[in-house]
Amino acid sequence: MIQPNSATGAVMETIRADVAPRESYGFPAVAGERKSGRELLVHQLGRCRDRASLPAGMRALTQYVNASHYLLVRHDMSFETDIGFVVASDWPFDMVRKLAGSISAAQSRMSEFDRCCKLMQPTFAQFADDVALPAGLSREYCAIAFNVGRVRMTLLLLFPEHYVLSQSKLRDTGLLVGYFASVCCQPTARQERESELTDREIECLYWIAEGKTSDDIAVILGISRNTINNYITSVMRKTGTRTRSEAIAWAVRNNLV
Template structure:
């Protein structure tokens, strides 16, 4: 069968106009997260996770910006472990060329294999990690599926570009939802003691304030980290290095 240039052009993966239009119209955090789902769907991935590279007081403090992974899975892995896996797997992705995989050192190959094996045990049979960035931020986009072979690898470069475009359209404040400097000292203390299993009354005695004041600090902390309850706020604060 003869294949001419026009046929090859038609065969190239393309982002749908709907996805591009949705990215261009992003004005809120909810729209941003919706667009991540659209980008993932363009590749055949059923799951996505966007991990922000971040440093606080000179130390690495990665943060999960958005994800449709099972919440318990994200908590079990933790942002630090996700970043280690992301770096190993993204390095492997970058070495794959159209003609095949370029030679990699044993250490890189072993790290990549360990990361994929571990994620497979958590229900992600196929995982790809794409490094993405805009002028201010560096992130890793995890695209995964419980079924091996369901992600179109030819669509990954476009997905990466689309995510970079989406990052540039991120609404103001999205990446400030969780910051090590967001919580006051008292809010951190209250979260810390509750994480240790103390009740509001016990925390009040420790800090020399009323239980109502402790509950007020906790409610402020929950709102600041974008959580829906104390357990999620504690998990997010620990992951971000706040407590």
């Protein structure tokens, strides 16, 4: 068992047993039949997948791990312009906007190796003091990162105060959310077209990764420095990165350089 840091006080609620009645996941009870909570969750996610119902599946995952709110984000979208990085959420809107900067800053501080090591690993962080939380929620949240194809995503969970968490359920949630998101978050044709890099943009990425400046690349490719900068800007827009270093990391992660 693990328990995130929280204010001292009596534990208000303990974790549910791994064996749960069917009706707790929306299924009718069957006399003499009891299935584990994990089995019921897998069944529920299968039904949500068939209906392409991402919010319903996220609510089932949230309930399974005894969390109160979920936020699913993708890291190939900018965290600075709008909330297009949000895939699904039932968090209060103001909290999402407050947390966006923290998520983006934390990602930029990590190396690509660190990002890979943290995949599927639940991590905990504290909200800043200026973030107003709904009554009864812990100021600590849990984040689980995973990949859907080339897109890195993170599930962030809120919990009631003084809540004891099950490590095994968190691991289950990390694995199952990756599977569920992979079948429910397929990019549209328009998104795929927008994320495709041209040959010239990939060329520029390659030379940036080799440590070349815009002036160097302009000489190598025989085009103007402004054109090179326009290609690089286009690369960062398509990949949701903010700096050349982030663009290089994205290219390494996707085997482009």
